[in-house]
Amino acid sequence: xxxxxxxxxxxxxxxxxxxxxxxNKMIKRISEGKESAKITIIAYESLTCGHCADFHKxxxxxxxxxxxxxxxxxxEFRHFxxxxxxxxxxxxxxxxxxxxxxxxxxxFSGQKKWAKGKTPEEATRYLQKFLEDEGVILDLKKCLADxxxxxxxxxxxxxxxxxxxxxxxxxxxxxxxxxxxxxxxxNLKKYLEKLI
Numbered sequence: 001x002x003x004x005x006x007x008x009x010x011x012x013x014x015x016x017x018x019x020x021x022x023x024n025k026m027i028k029r030i031s032e033g034k035e036s037a038k039i040t041i042i043a044y045e046s047l048t049c050g051h052c053a054d055f056h057k058x059x060x061x062x063x064x065x066x067x068x069x070x071x072x073x074x075x076e077f078r079h080f081x082x083x084x085x086x087x088x089x090x091x092x093x094x095x096x097x098x099x100x101x102x103x104x105x106x107x108f109s110g111q112k113k114w115a116k117g118k119t120p121e122e123a124t125r126y127l128q129k130f131l132e133d134e135g136v137i138l139d140l141k142k143c144l145a146d147x148x149x150x151x152x153x154x155x156x157x158x159x160x161x162x163x164x165x166x167x168x169x170x171x172x173x174x175x176x177x178x179x180x181x182x183x184x185x186x187n188l189k190k191y192l193e194k195l196i
Contacts (some may be wrong), residue, residue: 027152028099032064033074039067039195041075042173044160046082047089047107048115049169051183056108059185060101067192077104079156080169085115085123088144090153092127095143096136106134 041063045052067073079094081087089107096103107114114130117123128140143149160166164173172179174191181187 027094027148028097030077030093030097030099030101030104031075032100033068034071035074037068037072037074039073039175039192041073042078042164043075044078044080044156044164044166044169044171044173045104046080046086046169047093047104048081048083048086048111050111052170053108053111055170055183056105059183059188060105062185063188066189072196073192075101077101078160079153080160080166080171081153081157082169084120085117085127087153088120088124089115089127091143091146091149092131092138092140094149094153095146096138103136106136110134 043055045055063073063075068075079090081090093103093107110130113133114127115123117126124140124144131138131140157166160171164171164178170183172183172188175195179188179191181191
């Protein structure tokens, strides 16, 4: 009897793990660049983080032009929300994800317009108005209530802490090693050129 229970338990665990894995396959990673790129950058970010917005404004365009578009680097954006407002914005970014960073870049470029409010509800209204003004069409309520997306975002954060000891944003991981220098384009370019 114990043996049958053990076998059923193992089968059930395997089944639920596969279900979860299947759910995650439906959720695309926000990334840009060729899968076959020699260098993979993982960027852990919070959408309410000013330093992350600065990265998207002052570092990412050159990184994209010089390395990503040339097929040398692939970048994956991982969620590391630092507050409930960032968590809700991450849900939007993931929900309206076409596999690239377009919506993330829109959210970061307009961060000062929507990342405000005294309550999460007020911040969500600012976020909704900002998205409408930018012409981003989505079902906000549906995106914010999507449990699979919520779990996906939280798993990004958990993995960041466990695997890479992420404790601040942005944290840049290059080929599974944390980039420890000051995050500016000059330092990043020099580091990447050594890997090519």
